[in-house]
Amino acid sequence: MHVHVRYYEAMRTPVELRPEHRSRLLAIAARRGDKGFSGVLGEAVDAYLEAQTDSERRRQKALALQGRLKARDTRALREAAAALRKDWR
Numbered sequence: 001m002h003v004h005v006r007y008y009e010a011m012r013t014p015v016e017l018r019p020e021h022r023s024r025l026l027a028i029a030a031r032r033g034d035k036g037f038s039g040v041l042g043e044a045v046d047a048y049l050e051a052q053t054d055s056e057r058r059r060q061k062a063l064a065l066q067g068r069l070k071a072r073d074t075r076a077l078r079e080a081a082a083a084l085r086k087d088w089r
Contacts, residue, residue, distance in 0.1 A: 010038070 025037035
């Protein structure tokens with residue numbers, strides 16, 4: 001039987017946390033049955049990095065569209081946005 005095992009070499013790194021963050025991370029880890037919060041922190045870092053990558057992709061897509069609207073469409077869009085903003089509180 002052949003089994004694939006994922007092995008990630010971990011690096012110990014000191015990180016400063018506010019006491020309330022440490023407490024909440026430990027509580028989450030405890031609910032999951034983990035002794036420490038390294039797993040929870042790793043998942044949070046992965047999620048943050050993925051969100052940053054997605055944000056950059058969206059920004060690049062938006063920049064690629066720059067200049068695609070015709071002048072009259074741009075003007076109409078600006079006027080519509082201005083009208084909506086006028087009624088905002």
